[in-house]
Each structure stands twice: as C-alpha cells, then as structure tokens.
Amino acid sequence: KNEVEQSPQNLTAQEGEFITINCSYSVGISALHWLQQHPGGGIVSLFMLSSGKKKHGRLIATINIQEKHSSLHITASHPRDSAVYICAVLGEVTDKLIFGTGTRLQVFP
Amino acid sequence: DTAVSQTPKYLVTQMGNDKSIKCEQNLGHDTMYWYKQDSKKFLKIMFSYNNKELIINETVPNRFSPKSPDKAHLNLHINSLELGDSAVYFCASSQLGGYNEQFFGPGTRLTVL
Numbered sequence: 045k046n047e048v049e050q051s052p053q054n055l056t057a058q059e060g061e062f063i064t065i066n067c068s069y070s071v072g073i074s075a076l077h078w079l080q081q082h083p084g085g086g087i088v089s090l091f092m093l094s095s096g097k098k099k100h101g102r103l104i105a106t107i108n109i110q111e112k113h114s115s116l117h118i119t120a121s122h123p124r125d126s127a128v129y130i131c132a133v134l135g136e137v138t139d140k141l142i143f144g145t146g147t148r149l150q151v152f153p
Numbered sequence: 154d155t156a157v158s159q160t161p162k163y164l165v166t167q168m169g170n171d172k173s174i175k176c177e178q179n180l181g182h183d184t185m186y187w188y189k190q191d192s193k194k195f196l197k198i199m200f201s202y203n204n205k206e207l208i209i210n211e212t213v214p215n216r217f218s219p220k221s222p223d224k225a226h227l228n229l230h231i232n233s234l235e236l237g238d239s240a241v242y243f244c245a246s247s248q249l250g251g252y253n254e255q256f257f258g259p260g261t262r263l264t265v266l
Contacts, residue, residue: 075252081194087243087257128194134252140209141255143196 047071050131050144057151063118065147067131070112074136078105078116081128081146090116090129121151156180159244159258166234167266174229174261176244182256183249184208185227187219190241190260199242202227203249234265 048069057063067076078090091098091105093114098105102121107114118125131144157178166172178185186209187199201209205221216232231238244258 077255079257085241085260085262087245087260089254089256092252092254130196132196138209139252140198140201140211146194 045070046145047142048131048133048144050129050147052147053145054148055150057121057149059122059151059153061121061151063121063125063149063151065116065129065131065149067114067116067144068112069114069131069133069142071133071142072136073109073112073133074139075134076107076114077132077134077141078114079130079132081130083127087130118149121149123151123153126150157244157246157256157258159242159261161261162259163262163264165264165266168234168236170234171230171232172234172263173231174242174244174263176227176229176258178225178244178246178256178258180246180256182246183224184247184253185221185224186245186247186255187227187229188243188245190243192240196243200227200229231263234263236265239263239265 051066075094081087102119104117128146130146132141160175184203186201190196200219202221218230221227241260241262243260245255247253247255
C-alpha cells in the first residue's frame with residue numbers, strides 16, 4: 045500500500061462542473077504539495093500547504109492534518125483543466141517528497 | 154526565460170551505454186532534485202542536493218551518479234544503462250529544501266533499447 049493514496053484514479057467531467065480530488069496519507073508530514081502534470085508532460089506546482097486552506101483562482105486546496113487528508117477542488121471546470129493532478133507529502137523526518145499515483149482528469153466541453 | 158532546463162529532452166540509447174542528462178536552474182535556488190517517473194507515471198525522488206552537497210540519496214543503483222558543479226547545475230550520469238532505466242527523468246529546484254514550492258524542468262524521456 046502506498047503511503048499516499050489518491051482518489052479517484054480517473055475522473056471525467058463536463059465543462060462547468062465542480063471537481064474534487066482526494067488525497068490521504070499515512071505518514072507524518074510537514075507539508076503537502078499539489079502538482080499538475082499537463083498532457084505534454086510538464087509538471088507545475090499548484091499549492092504547498094501545511095494547514096487550512098489555500099485558493100488560487102478556480103482552484104482550492106484544503107488539508108486536515110488530524111485526519112491526514114487533503115482535497116483539491118476545481119470550480120467551474122474547463123477543458124484546459126484536463127491533466128493529471130498529483131498529491132505529494134513532505135515527510136516530517138526525511139524532508140523528501142512522497143508522491144501519490146495521480147488522478148487523471150478529463151473535462152469535456 | 155526558462156527557469157529549470159534539462160537537456161536532452163529525448164534520449165534513445167542501447168543497453169550498456171553511459172549517458173548524461175544535464176539540468177540548470179536560473180532561479181537562484183539552493184536545492185535541486187532528480188526524480189524518476191516510471192511507465193505507470195509514478196514519481197519517485199532519486200537525489201537531492203543543497204548548495205552542491207548531497208542531502209538525499211534514495212536506494213538508487215550506484216550506476217546513477219549525480220554531479221553538482223555549482224548550485225545552479227545538477228547533472229545525472231548513468232553508467233551501463235539497463236532496460237529498466239527507461240523512464241522520464243525530471244529535475245527540479247526549490248529554495249532551501251522541501252518545505253518550499255518546487256519548480257520542475259520539462260523532463261528527459263530516456264529509452265533504453
């Protein structure tokens with residue numbers, strides 16, 4: 045079992061829908077990252093958070109440290125949001141990122 | 154201006170060969186990383202350097218040797234390439250360790266025949 049689990053693995057949506065991607069982890073962490081990998085392969089950091097909630101445009105990330113769970117929400121989804129979204133946790137002791145297996149999102153017009 | 158660059162973008166080579174992948178960042182970051190993304194798209198850290206000093210060395214075969222000539226560069230040399238080394242290799246950088254946003258290079262797709 046991976047130390048970082050994401051659900052769902054695959055997600056399809058119609059343009060305009062509200063999207064939620066979940067991340068659960070089993071290790072002590074000092075921070076959690078959400079990354080986006082474009083269809084072309086490039087990886088972009090979306091958020092780094094250690095508590096509470098952060099918002100950038102239509103993207104919202106939340107984390108509950110006690111429950112070892114984070115969610116990434118996309119409001120008013122658009123086809124250009126189609127990508128793989130990857131959760132990664134920064135180990136408390138090791139200071140290295142441990143990655144989830146990713147969630148592949150496809151948004152159709 | 155490209156923040157984190159890698160060369161080459163694609164690398165196709167025969168088993169047993171030695172190859173290098175270069176990485177450069179112009180962000181002034183102190184920490185650089187190499188990650189491997191396998192065929193199932195799973196990312197895993199290989200190495201981390203902070204100011205030219207090796208910080209993280211995951212259980213990577215010693216055929217893989219990172220070299221950091223200065224804090225803006227982290228190159229990856231691979232000896233005696235094997236089929237299982239085929240993957241996409243990403244370089245990344247951040248300010249002072251993992252508790253900061255990481256900026257990724259475009260990746261190098263290595264295919265070993």
